[in-house]
Amino acid sequence: MADTVPPGRYSGKRDIRTDAVNYAIELGAIEKTFAGHQVLKKVSLRVKQGEVCSIIGPSGAGKSTLLRCVNLLEQPDGGNMVVAGQYLAAGRSHPRRELLQLRRNVGMVFQSFNLFPHLTVLENIVLPQRRVLKLSAEEARERGAELLKRVGLAEKADAYPAKISGGQQQRVAIARALALEPKVMLFDEPTSALDPELAQEVLAVMKEVAASGMTMLVVTHEMGFARTIGDHLVVMEDGAIIEQGVPEEVMTNPSEERTRKFLSAVNR
Amino acid sequence: MIALQTNTFEFWAKYFPQLLAGLGVSLQLTALALLFGLPLGLLLALGTEAKLRAVRWLSVAVVEVGRGAPALVVLYVVYFGLPLLSWSPEAFICAVIGLTYTTAAYTSEYLRGGLKAVNPGSVEAAHALAMTSGDVLRFVVIPQGLRVAVPALMGFAIQIFQATSLAYSITVSELTANASGIASSSFRALEIFALAGLMYAAITVPTSWLTNKVEERLTLRQ
Numbered sequence: 001m002a003d004t005v006p007p008g009r010y011s012g013k014r015d016i017r018t019d020a021v022n023y024a025i026e027l028g029a030i031e032k033t034f035a036g037h038q039v040l041k042k043v044s045l046r047v048k049q050g051e052v053c054s055i056i057g058p059s060g061a062g063k064s065t066l067l068r069c070v071n072l073l074e075q076p077d078g079g080n081m082v083v084a085g086q087y088l089a090a091g092r093s094h095p096r097r098e099l100l101q102l103r104r105n106v107g108m109v110f111q112s113f114n115l116f117p118h119l120t121v122l123e124n125i126v127l128p129q130r131r132v133l134k135l136s137a138e139e140a141r142e143r144g145a146e147l148l149k150r151v152g153l154a155e156k157a158d159a160y161p162a163k164i165s166g167g168q169q170q171r172v173a174i175a176r177a178l179a180l181e182p183k184v185m186l187f188d189e190p191t192s193a194l195d196p197e198l199a200q201e202v203l204a205v206m207k208e209v210a211a212s213g214m215t216m217l218v219v220t221h222e223m224g225f226a227r228t229i230g231d232h233l234v235v236m237e238d239g240a241i242i243e244q245g246v247p248e249e250v251m252t253n254p255s256e257e258r259t260r261k262f263l264s265a266v267n268r
Numbered sequence: 269m270i271a272l273q274t275n276t277f278e279f280w281a282k283y284f285p286q287l288l289a290g291l292g293v294s295l296q297l298t299a300l301a302l303l304f305g306l307p308l309g310l311l312l313a314l315g316t317e318a319k320l321r322a323v324r325w326l327s328v329a330v331v332e333v334g335r336g337a338p339a340l341v342v343l344y345v346v347y348f349g350l351p352l353l354s355w356s357p358e359a360f361i362c363a364v365i366g367l368t369y370t371t372a373a374y375t376s377e378y379l380r381g382g383l384k385a386v387n388p389g390s391v392e393a394a395h396a397l398a399m400t401s402g403d404v405l406r407f408v409v410i411p412q413g414l415r416v417a418v419p420a421l422m423g424f425a426i427q428i429f430q431a432t433s434l435a436y437s438i439t440v441s442e443l444t445a446n447a448s449g450i451a452s453s454s455f456r457a458l459e460i461f462a463l464a465g466l467m468y469a470a471i472t473v474p475t476s477w478l479t480n481k482v483e484e485r486l487t488l489r490q
């Protein structure tokens with residue numbers, strides 16, 4: 001699994017795929033080094049259209065870095081990838097148009113919510129629609145209100161982020177990302193900063209998003225979510241994928257000793 | 269001797285219109301210095317964080333000279349320097365230019381502090397939402413940074429208002445200049461400067477109070 005994505009399948013216009021295999025994300029031998037420390041060691045991963053892929057693993061394994069490479073918040077040093085049909089190779093700087101196109105297709109939800117603190121909940125969702133999708137104020141507000149209803153926060157539209165709970169902020173962050181109608185959603189430990197009760201509200205929203213057919217790549221410590229909602233489970237350690245497969249099987253019968261150790265540490 | 273003179277209130281009433289005209293000039297100087305100085309200060313703040321080293325160094329130099337030189341010296345340099353470049357604007361314009369420079373240099377530091385305080389997670393989220401770098405700056409970084417800097421900027425506005433009295437030294441007829449003129453013709457310096465002081469205070473005291481209120485409001489929202 002250390003191969004790069006074969007470029008042959010992307011003829012003509014380089015970023016339009018021509019074959020029939022429907023992977024929403026294909027990572028080919030992604031490498032990333034920080035100050036001499038190799039954080040990602042040729043990581044290859046495929047996520048099918050509409051699939052929920054969970055990534056677990058100990059702290060420092062490189063899970064966040066991998067996720068951040070997918071929307072190029074972090075520039076990989078090696079490898080290539082195809083994300084939502086767009087081909088991207090490492091080792092060259094990406095033109096702005098390419099970067100913005102990728103990020104329009106890829107939504108991201110962060111552990112620390114990262115709402116715009118100076119804007120109300122509704123304005124948080126309106127701003128990217130106005131600036132990125134170029135929607136009218138009216139249309140953006142209408143869609144924003146609908147999305148808030150979808151995540152159960154219609155009544156918080158005019159509140160500032162600091163005035164609502166962490167669970168509510170994270171649901172707003174999900175709504176904000178969904179507003180751009182992404183083809184892929186990345187979640188980096190979306191519930192780690194939350195009390196269990198608040199985490200449940202967020203997980204319920206994520207479950208609904210998954211049910212709507214969204215392709216999701218989720219770094220999480222929520223084994224319940226990975227098991228019941230996830231279609232695929234990836235275990236990372238020390239910059240590499242050490243095991244992957246059907247969540248239930250990996251969890252109950254891991255083939256790697258290191259996976260077993262990690263799972264028993266988490267389940268304790 | 270006092271008995272021969274009109275009493276203080278009559279004296280004040282007589283010269284109040286003249287001082288009021290001076291106060292008007294002081295307020296105009298303040299408004300123009302802020303109007304031109306704040307955007308320049310923002311540019312300098314962004315410049316000191318720029319990727320290009322030349323831009324960074326130039327910005328830092330402009331800021332350090334502006335903060336290092338006393339506002340009075342800046343006024344003199346403008347007033348006596350511009351004619352050497354064969355442009356001799358009237359004193360009021362020179363005062364606006366000098367005070368604008370001082371404003372830009374000082375406010376750039378407050379604005380830079382504000383920009384530094386911007387929540388980096390929200391900036392990253394904006395990039396992840398496919399916003400252009402320009403939009404991230406305009407809609408996420410600058411508005412947040414400005415909010416942080418507002419109390420300091422309001423405090424500075426009070427200081428630059430007081431510093432407009434320095435324009436007296438380059439012959440601008442602002443409040444202090446007018447008071448001084450009246451003092452030397454009437455020989456009642458203490459009384460006229462007391463009135464001038466009260467008039468300065470009539471502006472600065474409510475503004476300070478407002479600054480505190482704004483600061484409270486902004487802290488509450490965080």
Ligand SMILES: Nc1ncnc2c1ncn2[C@@H]1O[C@H](COP(=O)(O)OP(=O)(O)OP(=O)(O)O)[C@@H](O)[C@H]1O
Nearest residue numbers: 034035039057058059060061062063064065066189
């Ligand atoms: N910007 C950076 N500069 C330098 N080192 C970094 C940077 N980002 C991550 N690292 C390092 O890369 C390694 C992997 O980090 P990463 O955040 O991807 O791990 P993780 O699996 O997400 O861990 P956690 O569960 O703690 O979030 C760590 O050793 C970390 O210190």
Ligand SMILES: [Mg+2]
Nearest residue numbers: 063064065189
């Ligand atoms: Mg992480």
